[in-house]
Amino acid sequence: SSLAPWVPVVGLEIHAQISSNSKLFSGSQVQFAAPPNSLVSFFDASLPGTLPVLNRRCVEAAVMTGLALNCSINKKSLFDRKHYFYADLPAGYQITQQRVPIAVNGSLSYSLCIDNKMSQMVTKTVRIKQIQLEQDSGKSLHDDARSQTLVDLNRAGVGLMEVVMEPDMCCGEEAAAAVRELQLILQTLGSSQAVMAEGQLRVDANVSVHHPGEPYGVRTEVKNINSIRFLAKAVDYEIQRQIEELENGGTILNETRAFDSKLGCTVSMRDKEGKQDYRFMPEPNLPPLILYDSKSLPANMNHQQVINIDWIHERLPDLPSVKREKLVKQYGILPEHSFTLLNEDGLAEFFESVVKQTQMKPKKVIGWILKDLLSYLKQHSLTVKESPVSSFLLADLLNLLEKKEISSTAAKQVLVELWKGEGKTPLEIVKEQKLELLQDQKELEQICQTVIDGQENEVIMMVLG
Amino acid sequence: AALNDRLRSQVSAALKEGRVTPTELCQRCLALIKSTKFLNAYITVAQETALKQAEESEERYKRGQPLGILDGIPIAVKDNFNTAGIETTCASNMLKGYISPYNATVVQKLLDQGAVLLGKTNLDEFAMGSGSTDGVFGPVRNPWSYSKQYKEKCVPKSHSEEEESNWVITGGSSGGSAAAVSSFTCFAALGSDTGGSTRNPAAHCGVVGLKPTYGLISRHGLIPLVNSMDVPGILTRCVDDAAVLLGSLAGHDPKDSTTIQDDFKPFELPNLTDISKLSIGIPKEYNVPGLSSEILALWSKAANLFKNAGAKVVEVSLPHTRYSIVCYHVLCTAEVASNMARFDGLEYGHRSDMKDSTESMYAATRREGFNDVVRGRILSGNYFLLKQNYEKYFVKAQKVRRLIANDFVKVFRSGVDILLTPTTLSDAAPYTEFIQEDNRTRSAQDDILTQAANMAGLPAINIPTALSERGLPVGLQFIGRSFQEKQLLTVAKWFEKQVQFPVIQLEEVKRHDTGIFQDQKSASFS
Numbered sequence: 008s009s010l011a012p013w014v015p016v017v018g019l020e021i022h023a024q025i026s027s028n029s030k031l032f033s034g035s036q037v038q039f040a041a042p043p044n045s046l047v048s049f050f051d052a053s054l055p056g057t058l059p060v061l062n063r064r065c066v067e068a069a070v071m072t073g074l075a076l077n078c079s080i081n082k083k084s085l086f087d088r089k090h091y092f093y094a095d096l097p098a099g100y101q102i103t104q105q106r107v108p109i110a111v112n113g114s115l116s117y118s119l120c121i122d123n124k125m126s127q128m129v130t131k132t133v134r135i136k137q138i139q140l141e142q143d144s145g146k147s148l149h150d151d152a153r154s155q156t157l158v159d160l161n162r163a164g165v166g167l168m169e170v171v172m173e174p175d176m177c178c179g180e181e182a183a184a185a186v187r188e189l190q191l192i193l194q195t196l197g198s199s200q201a202v203m204a205e206g207q208l209r210v211d212a213n214v215s216v217h218h219p220g221e222p223y224g225v226r227t228e229v230k231n232i233n234s235i236r237f238l239a240k241a242v243d244y245e246i247q248r249q250i251e252e253l254e255n256g257g258t259i260l261n262e263t264r265a266f267d268s269k270l271g272c273t274v275s276m277r278d279k280e281g282k283q284d285y286r287f288m289p290e291p292n293l294p295p296l297i298l299y300d301s302k303s304l305p306a307n308m309n310h311q312q313v314i315n316i317d318w319i320h321e322r323l324p325d326l327p328s329v330k331r332e333k334l335v336k337q338y339g340i341l342p343e344h345s346f347t348l349l350n351e352d353g354l355a356e357f358f359e360s361v362v363k364q365t366q367m368k369p370k371k372v373i374g375w376i377l378k379d380l381l382s383y384l385k386q387h388s389l390t391v392k393e394s395p396v397s398s399f400l401l402a403d404l405l406n407l408l409e410k411k412e413i414s415s416t417a418a419k420q421v422l423v424e425l426w427k428g429e430g431k432t433p434l435e436i437v438k439e440q441k442l443e444l445l446q447d448q449k450e451l452e453q454i455c456q457t458v459i460d461g462q463e464n465e466v467i468m469m470v471l472g
Numbered sequence: 473a474a475l476n477d478r479l480r481s482q483v484s485a486a487l488k489e490g491r492v493t494p495t496e497l498c499q500r501c502l503a504l505i506k507s508t509k510f511l512n513a514y515i516t517v518a519q520e521t522a523l524k525q526a527e528e529s530e531e532r533y534k535r536g537q538p539l540g541i542l543d544g545i546p547i548a549v550k551d552n553f554n555t556a557g558i559e560t561t562c563a564s565n566m567l568k569g570y571i572s573p574y575n576a577t578v579v580q581k582l583l584d585q586g587a588v589l590l591g592k593t594n595l596d597e598f599a600m601g602s603g604s605t606d607g608v609f610g611p612v613r614n615p616w617s618y619s620k621q622y623k624e625k626c627v628p629k630s631h632s633e634e635e636e637s638n639w640v641i642t643g644g645s646s647g648g649s650a651a652a653v654s655s656f657t658c659f660a661a662l663g664s665d666t667g668g669s670t671r672n673p674a675a676h677c678g679v680v681g682l683k684p685t686y687g688l689i690s691r692h693g694l695i696p697l698v699n700s701m702d703v704p705g706i707l708t709r710c711v712d713d714a715a716v717l718l719g720s721l722a723g724h725d726p727k728d729s730t731t732i733q734d735d736f737k738p739f740e741l742p743n744l745t746d747i748s749k750l751s752i753g754i755p756k757e758y759n760v761p762g763l764s765s766e767i768l769a770l771w772s773k774a775a776n777l778f779k780n781a782g783a784k785v786v787e788v789s790l791p792h793t794r795y796s797i798v799c800y801h802v803l804c805t806a807e808v809a810s811n812m813a814r815f816d817g818l819e820y821g822h823r824s825d826m827k828d829s830t831e832s833m834y835a836a837t838r839r840e841g842f843n844d845v846v847r848g849r850i851l852s853g854n855y856f857l858l859k860q861n862y863e864k865y866f867v868k869a870q871k872v873r874r875l876i877a878n879d880f881v882k883v884f885r886s887g888v889d890i891l892l893t894p895t896t897l898s899d900a901a902p903y904t905e906f907i908q909e910d911n912r913t914r915s916a917q918d919d920i921l922t923q924a925a926n927m928a929g930l931p932a933i934n935i936p937t938a939l940s941e942r943g944l945p946v947g948l949q950f951i952g953r954s955f956q957e958k959q960l961l962t963v964a965k966w967f968e969k970q971v972q973f974p975v976i977q978l979e980e981v982k983r984h985d986t987g988i989f990q991d992q993k994s995a996s997f998s
Contacts, residue, residue, distance in 0.1 A: 029718075049573065050747075053819060054554075054569070054819070055554070056554045056692065056693040058727060090810060092816065092831070093833055098814045099814050100813055284859050286810075286857035286859075287862070288806060289729075289859055292699050292729060292730060293729055394846075
């Protein structure tokens with residue numbers, strides 16, 4: 008039994024909060040960590056008689072994201088109501104897109120290091136089933152001490168894009184890499200800030216295992232994953248748990264489990280919804296969402312009134328994969344270098360800025376960026392923006408090195424000094440610490456002679472062998 | 473000026489010329505509301521704010537700058553429209569004491585034009601019903617119960633017994649609004665119409681009841697029953713006044729995504745003299761079992777009236793009419809179940825004292841807040857929306873709805889301009905008789921002639937036509953093409969002129985307003 012191989016199957020449901028000024032169906036503001044219930048419109052509070060009005064920016068964000076993920080954009084998509092009772096859902100239903108979502112059938116390519124070696128990267132693809140627009144819920148906190156539930160509706164109604172990734176992944180590492188790439192794409196597009204810590208990107212994993220050739224096993228849904236690192240851990244734990252359970256003759260329940268980051272395991276959630284029937288029904292207050300492309304756009308349409316998919320497509324920024332290719336091509340760096348550059352917010356820009364300001368070849372600059380700069384930042388938990396060494400200063404230093412005015416050892420010493428952020432220039436530090444390389448041959452001979460003269464005995468020993 | 477006057481041609485002129493002031497009008501209406509309190513037409517009378525609005529209107533007239541025809545005109549609003557600062561209850565325990573922070577768009581429009589909001593009128597709870605008998609504030613009494621015309625026809629009994637046991641219903645669910653207009657306590661009232669809730673009480677109370685095309689008037693702020701069928705309804709004493717109200721309310725509202733974008737141009741109604749180019753359709757399926765012989769005869773007479781005046785009158789068929797009741801039942805209850813899900817006691821409205829858990833609080837709140845009718849529809853609706861039932865019921869009903877709507881498209885495409893049908897099966901029933909059957913049965917019976925227009929989103933209007941043998945109003949219905957309200961109202965106005973429906977003779981009104989009974993025409997249609 009433990010000899011037969013197991014094939015783990017991992018799919019993901021990702022909720023990305025749309026980066027917009029106002030909510031999906033109402034004009035109240037979107038803002039993180041505002042005072043409770045300070046960003047709640049009448050519609051968000053579900054006051055009777057209020058109606059949803061679709062936010063154009065949210066639609067554009069979803070179209071951009073769909074195009075970036077190679078999806079077909081549905082020119083007609085529909086809104087539905089998904090009903091359930093919960094304190095953070097004031098209307099008793101969520102407006103979502105169950106029947107016909109805005110985008111379908113896309114793909115996402117991501118890269119993995121084999122055996123943790125950056126030099127061996129492999130590209131994988133995961134299919135995107137669909138992207139749908141839907142409302143976020145509010146937040147509820149349980150105050151057990153006072154037997155009450157506190158409800159904050161600031162988040163209720165914020166626009167979400169739900170991105171459904173097909174079960175094409177096989178382990179935590181793949182899931183993590185796919186989500187990381189999605190995160191970068193969303194941030195590049197600006198359609199979501201996708202910061203997991205602020206709840207702007209939430210990931211639920213669907214995990215199952217089966218023997219090759221056999222049908223897929225029962226899957227569990229894993230929730231409460233708060234970082235990409237925990238995602239990998241949660242998925243791998245759950246795969247292992249299922250394998251052990253099955254090998255011990257047990258069965259897997261089709262249930263929801265929560266990841267406990269402290270214990271590093273998944274725990275069965277008391278099924279708060281049971282086998283919920285959401286009683287889906289078309290949302291009667293929103294007409295079908297019609298999008299146009301250049302071919303179908305009616306002649307007299309007011310540009311403000313319509314969304315033109317082609318117009319959006321033309322204006323998409325370079326996606327991470329394209330950016331990486333360009334970096335490799337333009338600067339002759341290795342693919343794995345470009346990955347690291349894009350993985351760190353602002354690092355690619357920093358690198359390019361240094362390259363512009365120095366004569367040193369990019370292939371050499373990259374070493375300084377990835378080894379010296381990045382490791383220092385990591386050690387001190389700083390972002391590139393917070394770096395005490397600016398691209399100007401680093402370029403200045405590298406120029407000294409390039410002109411052979413200092414050795415590379417000396418350069419590293421200067422860098423250490425620069426980190427202190429005392430405002431000295433590299434040249435000033437070099438002069439202070441007397442790190443200049445000697446260019447004068449005669450001066451060099453004189454120094455050597457002085458050393459030899461001072462070490463007579465050692466010299467004789469050396470000459471004698 | 474008299475409370476019976478027409479808005480555009482008479483009241484507006486009187487106000488402009490100072491022959492009457494907004495304050496006077498307001499005070500007269502408020503006094504009449506007081507003396508007709510037994511009708512139970514009003515849930516809330518906003519006396520202070522109304523008088524204040526009247527004063528402000530008066531200032532504008534003094535400066536010679538009235539905002540329009542509606543400036544200073546006392547209006548009543550059905551209590552399922554949000555009115556900021558004034559209680560909005562939907563005649564339900566769930567919203568007793570609920571003060572909305574915003575005005576429905578239609579209310580705001582009226583106020584922006586200087587109308588004086590007298591108060592909120594009574595209805596069936598959450599607009600579910602056809603009698604205005606099932607609200608928590610009690611039933612509305614039809615003013616015609618106290619009319620000379622009705623009393624004359626009643627079998628003589630002792631005076632008090634008569635009044636107490638013979639009073640008839642207003643119909644519903646906008647019974648309060650219909651009664652308010654019928655008893656002269658306001659010049660116009662807003663109702664709502666989902667399956668006939670404006671036209672039905674209009675017919676029973678002898679007033680004009682207009683259901684506009686779906687998408688013409690904003691529903692923002694109208695507490696919904698069935699979002700895909702609801703429209704704000706207009707109740708007035710004459711067709712011209714309905715046109716004035718329509719002109720002030722219609723048009724795109726960015727807050728309501730189901731309103732059409734096209735510009736709406738308010739219109740005045742011409743006086744039709746030549747109807748030879750008109751084609752009137754008589755749908756044979758509207759001769760339903762249960763239709764009183766009286767109304768059948770009246771319908772026939774009306775058809776002949778058109779024929780004799782030169783119009784083309786043809787029999788047409790709307791074959792799917794007989795499925796509309798069940799179709800409506802499925803779609804209505806499904807949307808009700810959904811719309812009522814927000815009433816959980818958390819954010820607003822009634823909250824139960826039950827504290828054991830959130831779920832138990834929800835359950836207790838909803839049990840305490842809703843009456844049986846509402847709860848029944850929620851349960852039915854949830855049943856139809858269950859995954860295993862969705863295709864069988866909801867989707868099927870949507871398809872049948874399409875067939876019903878297509879019936880009308882075909883008929884209008886064949887050259888018919890307007891359809892003429894009865895509005896109700898009979899005149900108003902006595903309350904004691906009406907409550908013998910439950911709400912669902914009554915609704916199913918009473919909605920049959922009116923609900924297809926809601927299914928198809930078409931405009932329709934009730935015109936008071938004649939008095940029945942019992943001395944009670946009977947109306948006939950005209951159904952028009954989508955967004956062709958001008959044509960519909962023009963024909964309706966012609967018909968109104970022909971039938972010369974009598975003015976209600978109410979003791980209370982006579983006492984308060986001697987002007988009312990001037991200019992009464994003696995000829996009447998029946």
